[in-house]
Amino acid sequence: MADDWRARKRVRTRRTIQEAALRLFLDHGYDQTTVAQIAEAAGVSHMTFFRYFPTKEDVVLDDDYDPMIEELIRARPATEPPVQRVQNAIAHGIALVYAADREAMLTRTRLLLSAPALRARMWENQAVTQQLLERALCGADDPARVPMATRVTAAACLAALTTAITTWAEEDGRAELPALIDEAFTALRTELR
Amino acid sequence: MADDWRARKRVRTRRTIQEAALRLFLDHGYDQTTVAQIAEAAGVSHMTFFRYFPTKEDVVLDDDYDPMIEELIRARPATEPPVQRVQNAIAHGIALVYAADREAMLTRTRLLLSAPALRARMWENQAVTQQLLERALCGADDPARVPMATRVTAAACLAALTTAITTWAEEDGRAELPALIDEAFTALRTELR
DNA sequence: GCTAACATGTTAGCGAATAACATCTTAGGG
DNA sequence: CCCTAAGATGTTATTCGCTAACATGTTAGC
Numbered sequence: 001m002a003d004d005w006r007a008r009k010r011v012r013t014r015r016t017i018q019e020a021a022l023r024l025f026l027d028h029g030y031d032q033t034t035v036a037q038i039a040e041a042a043g044v045s046h047m048t049f050f051r052y053f054p055t056k057e058d059v060v061l062d063d064d065y066d067p068m069i070e071e072l073i074r075a076r077p078a079t080e081p082p083v084q085r086v087q088n089a090i091a092h093g094i095a096l097v098y099a100a101d102r103e104a105m106l107t108r109t110r111l112l113l114s115a116p117a118l119r120a121r122m123w124e125n126q127a128v129t130q131q132l133l134e135r136a137l138c139g140a141d142d143p144a145r146v147p148m149a150t151r152v153t154a155a156a157c158l159a160a161l162t163t164a165i166t167t168w169a170e171e172d173g174r175a176e177l178p179a180l181i182d183e184a185f186t187a188l189r190t191e192l193r
Numbered sequence: 194m195a196d197d198w199r200a201r202k203r204v205r206t207r208r209t210i211q212e213a214a215l216r217l218f219l220d221h222g223y224d225q226t227t228v229a230q231i232a233e234a235a236g237v238s239h240m241t242f243f244r245y246f247p248t249k250e251d252v253v254l255d256d257d258y259d260p261m262i263e264e265l266i267r268a269r270p271a272t273e274p275p276v277q278r279v280q281n282a283i284a285h286g287i288a289l290v291y292a293a294d295r296e297a298m299l300t301r302t303r304l305l306l307s308a309p310a311l312r313a314r315m316w317e318n319q320a321v322t323q324q325l326l327e328r329a330l331c332g333a334d335d336p337a338r339v340p341m342a343t344r345v346t347a348a349a350c351l352a353a354l355t356t357a358i359t360t361w362a363e364e365d366g367r368a369e370l371p372a373l374i375d376e377a378f379t380a381l382r383t384e385l386r
Numbered sequence: 387g388c389t390a391a392c393a394t395g396t397t398a399g400c401g402a403a404t405a406a407c408a409t410c411t412t413a414g415g416g
Numbered sequence: 417c418c419c420t421a422a423g424a425t426g427t428t429a430t431t432c433g434c435t436a437a438c439a440t441g442t443t444a445g446c
Contacts (some may be wrong), residue, residue, distance in 0.1 A: 005412080006423075013424090035402065045426050050403065081386045116317065123316025124309060148360065148373070149380040155352035156385060163344045180341070187342040188349060192385050193274045198443080199392075206393090228433065238395050243434065 014052050017042040021059040026107070030060075030115035057121045060111060066132055068093060073136040082137055082150075086157040087185040094178050102173075109169040126162065130154050160184040207245050210235040214252040219300070223253075223308035250314045253304060259325055261286055266329040275330055275343075279350040280378040287371050295366075302362040319355065323347050353377040 020041040024033040035056055039046040053059050072089035080088065098105075112118050133154035134146045164184040168177045213234040217226040228249055232239040246252050265282035273281065291298075305311050326347035327339045357377040361370045 010424085034400090046402090047404095047427085048425060051424080054403090056402070083385050119320070120313035120317040123319070124313040126316070127312070148356070148376050149384045151356045151360065152353050152377050152380040153384055155356050156349040156381060159348035159352040160345050163341070163348050167341065167344065183341050184345050187345040189386060191342045191346055192276050192349060192382060203393085227431090239434090240396085241394060244393080247434090249433070 013042075013044070013048070017044065017049060017052055018059055018062070022108075022111070025060065025111055030111065030118060057118055060108070060118055061121055061125060066129055069129070070132050070136050073133070078139075082153045083157060083185065083189055086133070086137075086153075087182075090161060090181060091178060094181065098178060102177075105177075106169060106173045109165060110172075113166065113169055126158060130158050133158060156188060157185075160188045206235075206237070206241070210237065210242060210245055211252055211255070215301075215304070218253065218304055223304065223311060250311055253301070253311055254314055254318060259322055262322070263325050263329050266326070271332075275346045276350060276378065276382055279326070279330075279347075280375075283354060283374060284371060287374065291371060295370075298370075299362060299366045302358060303365075306359065306362055319351055323351050326351060349381060350378075353381045 017038065021033070021038045024038055024041060035049055036046050038059070039049045042049070053062070069089065072093045073086060076085045076089050078085075112122055130151075134150055137154055138146055138150045161181065161184065164177065164180040167184075168175060168180050210231065214226070214231045217231055217234060228242055229239050231252070232242045235242070246255070262282065265286045266279060269278045269282050271278075305315055323344075327343055330347055331339055331343045354374065354377065357370065357373040360377075361368060361373050
């Protein structure tokens with residue numbers, strides 16, 4: 001019936017740790033902040049920290065966009081050409097959260113780009129997202145034998161998306177992310193001959 | 194006149210460390226090998242190791258392809274469309290070393306893909322290569338204001354190259370890398386609408 | 387041969403991450 | 417209602433990557 005209490009407390013503790021960590025990272029920098037400091041600020045021991053986040057990087061990298069992306073792509077008609085399909089899916093997804101989360105996204109992205117350790121892990125995560133994209137595009141047929149064309153398409157789409165996000169954060173959000181994403185994907189479809 | 198002795202010894206020590214490290218990595222795995230073990234196998238102290246390689250990862254990641262790539266791209270006529278230009282440059286460069294280094298490249302790539310820490314750093318390095326590509330493509334004008342189209346093109350080309358290399362290593366070199374690269378770039382130019 | 391530059395080793399220490407063990411709390415059956 | 421099993425947390429110790437400080441030895445050029 002109810003580990004409801006357990007579950008809720010777990011969620012709360014997790015959020016407490018994450019918020020303490022982000023505040024410290026933003027105030028003093030990622031490398032300058034120690035796990036012990038985060039734990040203390042959150043009122044837990046450093047072991048509890050690692051029970052909730054396997055590594056220091058995960059506090060920042062933890063997001064659940066991947067399932068959302070997969071969902072959005074499958075929702076688009078398979079008749080659209082692949083790149084267009086991915087572009088539409090992402091544009092649609094961004095529209096859902098951008099207005100509400102713009103500032104948080106920008107802050108988080110800037111933080112992500114500020115520390116080499118975080119950037120490295122970010123790319124590593126991208127590789128996972130790419131596999132997801134490949135599966136979504138070729139219809140989840142065989143996990144191993146994805147055709148080269150699909151792999152390249154997925155990689156290129158992700159490259160476009162990342163370029164847009166990076167540009168957005170680098171110029172401190174002066175432009176609007178949806179517009180940049182549109183620009184990047186358009187470039188992908190037109191500029192590549 | 195001559196720190197020739199110094200310089201030569203430095204090069205030799207560096208190579209000794211690197212060879213010891215690679216052998217240990219291949220025999221026992223990257224994560225299972227300790228810097229202390231590498232140092233001992235190379236007959237130096239762990240401090241000497243870090244004087245030659247800033248991190249454990251650098252022993253594997255150390256390569257000097259970047260300047261070569263830049264050179265090769267600039268050597269191609271600027272009249273070629275960007276993607277074609279990059280493809281030609283890389284195809285040309287690969288042809289120079291592939292026959293001689295095939296096995297070493299394959300081994301190294303497999304190692305690179307085997308450990309998460311190495312993969313992460315590999316992506317991080319790619320970001321540097323991408324900036325280089327951007328400069329080479331837009332003529333090294335302004336370092337900050339690279340147009341979006343160029344950024345996307347550079348990112349997409351690198352994505353294609355990486356896809357080819359990854360595929361090559363994943364199927365244990367059964368296919369030939371130059372053919373895979375050609376296939377990937379062709380997909381980039383045709384499949385993307 | 388003497389001195390300055392450089393390469394190396396020794397030791398100590400920090401921080402991330404893991405393991406072993408103890409403690410305390412809540413859940414749920416008897 | 418109590419008692420036990422499961423789960424969450426804390427304490428301590430240890431490993432490993434990495435840095436700093438200092439000492440030592442070795443080569444180069446006067």
